[in-house]
Structure formats: C-alpha cells, structure tokens
Amino acid sequence: MSETGQVAVFTGVRRSFELREFPVPAPAAGAILVKVRMANVCGSDLHIWRGDYDVSRGQSEPFCLSIGHEMAGEIAQLSEGVTHDTAGEPLSVGDRIVYQYFCPCGTCRSCLRRSTPRCPDALRFRYPPDQYPHFNAAYGQYYYLNPGQAVFKIPPNVPDDLAGPANCALAQVIEAFRRGGVGLGDQVVIQGAGGLGINAIAVARELGVSQIIVIDGIESRLEFAREFGADETILLAEFPDPQSRVERVKQLTGGCGADAVLEVSGLATVVPEGLEMLCPGGTYLEVGNINQGKRVEVDPSVLVHGGKSILGIMWYEPVCLQLALELLSTKSDVYPFSRILSHHYPLCDIDQAFLDQDSGTVQRAALLPWAE
Numbered sequence: 001m002s003e004t005g006q007v008a009v010f011t012g013v014r015r016s017f018e019l020r021e022f023p024v025p026a027p028a029a030g031a032i033l034v035k036v037r038m039a040n041v042c043g044s045d046l047h048i049w050r051g052d053y054d055v056s057r058g059q060s061e062p063f064c065l066s067i068g069h070e071m072a073g074e075i076a077q078l079s080e081g082v083t084h085d086t087a088g089e090p091l092s093v094g095d096r097i098v099y100q101y102f103c104p105c106g107t108c109r110s111c112l113r114r115s116t117p118r119c120p121d122a123l124r125f126r127y128p129p130d131q132y133p134h135f136n137a138a139y140g141q142y143y144y145l146n147p148g149q150a151v152f153k154i155p156p157n158v159p160d161d162l163a164g165p166a167n168c169a170l171a172q173v174i175e176a177f178r179r180g181g182v183g184l185g186d187q188v189v190i191q192g193a194g195g196l197g198i199n200a201i202a203v204a205r206e207l208g209v210s211q212i213i214v215i216d217g218i219e220s221r222l223e224f225a226r227e228f229g230a231d232e233t234i235l236l237a238e239f240p241d242p243q244s245r246v247e248r249v250k251q252l253t254g255g256c257g258a259d260a261v262l263e264v265s266g267l268a269t270v271v272p273e274g275l276e277m278l279c280p281g282g283t284y285l286e287v288g289n290i291n292q293g294k295r296v297e298v299d300p301s302v303l304v305h306g307g308k309s310i311l312g313i314m315w316y317e318p319v320c321l322q323l324a325l326e327l328l329s330t331k332s333d334v335y336p337f338s339r340i341l342s343h344h345y346p347l348c349d350i351d352q353a354f355l356d357q358d359s360g361t362v363q364r365a366a367l368l369p370w371a372e
Contacts, residue, residue, distance in 0.1 A: 030147030068138030192265030
C-alpha cells in the first residue's frame with residue numbers, strides 16, 4: 001500500500017480539478033480503508049461542477065472540496081474487529097465492496113423513527129481533503145469508510161462497471177419505488193432517461209409494473225430506455241409543451257393517469273406536469289431536484305381533489321444497496337446494465353470526463369483512479 005494517495009480536488013465552478021497527494025490513513029476501530037477501483041460521474045456531481053448546487057459550506061472560491069459518491073472499491077486495510085459486512089458475509093483484505101457514501105447518525109429524531117434515510121448529520125465525515133482522513137469522497141485513490149456506513153461484498157459475477165453505480169443510481173431508485181409502494185400492475189412515468197432513469201426501468205419491471213413510460217429530450221437516451229424495457233417513450237421535440245405531454249400520458253394510461261411518476265430529470269419545471277400526469281391517489285416521487293432555490297408554481301388543489309401525494313426522496317436504506325447487488329447478480333443477462341457506463345478515464349483526465357458527460361456525448365463516465 002502506498003504511503004500517499006491522490007485526490008482530485010474540486011476547486012470551483014467549471015474550474016479544473018487539482019490532483020493532490022495526501023497521507024494514506026490507517027483505519028481506526030470499526031473503520032475500513034478502501035482502495036477505489038471505479039468512481040463515476042453522477043448527474044448530481046455535474047450539478048456541483050456547473051454551480052447549480054451549493055456545496056461551499058461558507059468557503060469562497062477557489063474551493064478545496066472532495067466530491068463524488070458513486071463508486072466501488074476493494075478492501076485495502078481492515079481495522080481490528082471488522083470481520084463481516086452489513087449482511088453478515090465475512091470480509092478480507094482484497095474483497096471488492098460497495099458501500100453507502102453517507103453515514104446516518106442513528107440518534108436523531110428522523111433516524112430513530114426511521115421516517116427517512118435523509119439524516120441531517122449523515123455527511124458529518126465529508127471534510128475538505130486537506131483535513132484528516134483526507135479520502136472521504138469518490139474522486140481519489142482511497143476512501144475512508146467510517147463505522148456505521150453500510151458495506152456489502154460484491155458478488156463474483158458482478159463486474160466493477162455494474163457495481164459502481166449500485167451505491168447511488170440503482171439503490172436510490174429502489175428506495176424511491178419502495179417508499180412509493182410501486183408494485184404489481186402499476187403504471188409508471190419516469191421523467192428523465194439519465195443514469196437513474198435507466199436503472200429505474202429495470203427496477204420497475206422487476207416489481208411487476210404493467211406499463212413504463214419514459215420522457216426525455218434526447219432520442220438516443222429514449223432508444224436506450226426502450227432497450228432496457230420501456231413500453232412507451234415521449235420525446236420532448238414531438239410533444240413540446242407540458243399539456244401535450246400530460247395528454248399523451250393520459251392517452252397511454254387509458255385516460256386514468258399514472259399510479260406513480262418518478263422525477264429524475266433534475267428540472268424543477270417538470271414538477272407541475274408530473275403531478276398532472278398522476279391518476280387519482282397517485283404518488284409523485286421527487287428525487288432529481290437537488291438544486292436549491294428553484295421555484296415553480298403548483299396548484300395545490302391538484303393534490304387535494306386528486307388525493308395525490310408527493311414524496312421527497314434522497315438516499316436509501318442499506319437493504320436497497322443489498323437488493324441492487326442481487327439484481328445485478330441475477331438479471332445482468334436480462335437488462336443491458338453494462339452499457340450504462342459508456343466511457344472510462346484515468347483520474348488525471350477527470351476534467352475531460354466531466355466535459356464529455358456535460359455535453360451529452362457520453363451516457364455515463366467512469367474514472368479509474370489507478371489507471372495510468
């Protein structure tokens with residue numbers, strides 16, 4: 001194991017990342033030192049890079065921040081007493097693992113009541129990289145896994161390309177559908193065919209959803225959605241105004257509307273039309289709108305007269321990560337998960353990876369921290 005390791009440090013909006021060296025920490029009691037094998041560029045990371053999402057924590061530019069969260073790794077060092085993963089499987093140095101990138105405190109009101117995984121203190125270990133233990137985000141050669149963060153061994157038949165998105169995109173949509181009670185015979189609309197939207201198609205199909213309708217503005221994404229199993233797709237160019245999209249959903253659902261609408265586009269403007277697309281009693285699953293300060297007009301009578309619900313969903317229960325691995329292990333021959341990650345880059349090319357994904361020329365970029 002190296003004495004030092006690299007971190008790609010976020011220094012500001014649309015600025016170049018800086019590769020910096022930091023001492024590799026030994027894990028304290030209950031912790032695990034992870035050697036990161038793959039780290040992906042998630043849509044939320046793009047929001048940070050573009051300046052859509054405030055992560056400054058009172059700092060002024062240029063920032064010195066660690067970002068990135070969608071990753072997989074192998075155990076570099078186990079602290080004394082750490083012998084098994086969250087599912088009870090034995091752990092050894094060299095095992096490939098995925099893990100929660102957040103750590104609920106377990107003692108706040110939300111944690112005690114299990115009302116949401118969104119613990120307000122769950123990112124308390126996300127320090128700037130110049131502070132110990134230095135490696136606390138995905139864009140580095142190591143990751144310091146704190147006590148209390150769920151961790152699962154990756155099945156042998158699940159390659160890194162499939163395991164990498166498990167701890168964000170796939171586990172997140174599993175949580176969303178579980179929270180929304182989506183199941184057998186439901187009709188579902190997915191707003192957005194990026195990484196989360198594509199994974200959501202597979203999850204919905206496995207839950208027994210009878211019809212999956214996907215909306216996006218890029219035809220190549222919708223083509224991929226159809227390959228994943230979407231029954232119907234709606235291209236924004238063909239249905240350019242919100243009302244036409246609402247009417248199309250109503251037409252496809254026999255005039256009823258969808259039982260659930262999952263928002264993973266990250267666009268606040270789609271929320272009002274998504275609510276209109278719901279059937280009476282339907283549930284709107286809000287996942288993608290993480291950017292602060294966005295405003296839209298919503299007629300609350302739509303909720304009252306339609307008996308509709310909105311659920312804001314961020315992060316997931318550990319079981320969702322376990323279920324994500326099981327799905328990848330047993331269904332990778334059914335769904336083309338391997339094509340979600342379309343391009344690989346060494347960590348030193350992180351700027352190009354962000355530019356390429358931002359431009360839409362790649363579906364999902366993967367960083368390989370140990371590649372030359």
